[in-house]
Amino acid sequence: DGGITQSPKYLFRKEGQNVTLSCEQNLNHDAMYWYRQDPGQGLRLIYYSQIVNDFQKGDIAEGYSVSREKKESFPLTVTSAQKNPTAFYLCASSRGQMQETQYFGPGTRLLVL
Amino acid sequence: QKEVEQDPGPLSVPEGAIVSLNCTYSNSAFQYFMWYRQYSRKGPELLMYTYSSGNKEDGRFTAQVDKSSKYISLFIRDSQPSDSATYLCALSTSGNTPLVFGKGTRLSVIA
Numbered sequence: 001d002g003g004i005t006q007s008p009k010y011l012f013r014k015e016g017q018n019v020t021l022s023c024e025q026n027l028n029h030d031a032m033y034w035y036r037q038d039p040g041q042g043l044r045l046i047y048y049s050q051i052v053n054d055f056q057k058g059d060i061a062e063g064y065s066v067s068r069e070k071k072e073s074f075p076l077t078v079t080s081a082q083k084n085p086t087a088f089y090l091c092a093s094s095r096g097q098m099q100e101t102q103y104f105g106p107g108t109r110l111l112v113l
Numbered sequence: 114q115k116e117v118e119q120d121p122g123p124l125s126v127p128e129g130a131i132v133s134l135n136c137t138y139s140n141s142a143f144q145y146f147m148w149y150r151q152y153s154r155k156g157p158e159l160l161m162y163t164y165s166s167g168n169k170e171d172g173r174f175t176a177q178v179d180k181s182s183k184y185i186s187l188f189i190r191d192s193q194p195s196d197s198a199t200y201l202c203a204l205s206t207s208g209n210t211p212l213v214f215g216k217g218t219r220l221s222v223i224a
Contacts, residue, residue, distance in 0.1 A: 033211070042119075042201065042214050043201065048211060088154075098205060098210055098212065099144075099206070102212060103159070106156050107154070107156050
């Protein structure tokens with residue numbers, strides 16, 4: 001059963017703490033993406049990766065970091081430098097070219113304690 | 114002017130109504146046009162994908178692209194309560210640049 005999984009579903013962060021959101025896909029897609037969604041704001045691109053060991057900043061990369069060591073995995077770290085991390089985080093993947101259909105995971109809701 | 118404008122709603126219609134959802138855009142280089150549906154607290158799922166101008170139909174859904182007016186639409190016929198969701202348009206150029214999403218329109222279909 002192919003798809004994208006994200007974990008955890010809910011994540012709580014304390015002040016000054018780094019947290020990592022997991023994203024895994026078994027669709028054999030080359031490209032992966034991280035978005036942040038706030039109420040009334042639509043989807044904003046944080047980082048994307050078109051190939052293993054390479055990634056690019058999106059529109060709101062400050063306070064976030066990523067790695068792409070494996071084709072299937074694209075974890076996102078929300079660092080303590082991100083002052084307003086409370087949001088719904090969505091991971092997506094696509095076959096290759098950026099204009100191709102993106103398939104989304106179920107999302108992770110990050111809350112600050 | 115933002116690249117993609119989408120009325121956030123909320124839009125409330127009775128069951129069985131025809132729904133029209135729209136996005137306007139400013140970049141004439143956009144050539145790929147998509148509509149995603151997102152249920153509350155879930156990830157978006159692709160509904161329609163069109164390239165360049167024209168209409169595309171899939172069951173109760175019709176996507177329409179008017180490149181001359183820089184205007185795209187999604188029509189839902191015989192709307193059902195299960196259509197209640199947020200609908201996001203997404204656009205892309207032919208170059209290798211990321212999708213640009215509208216902010217989404219929240220739709221409620223009342224039984």
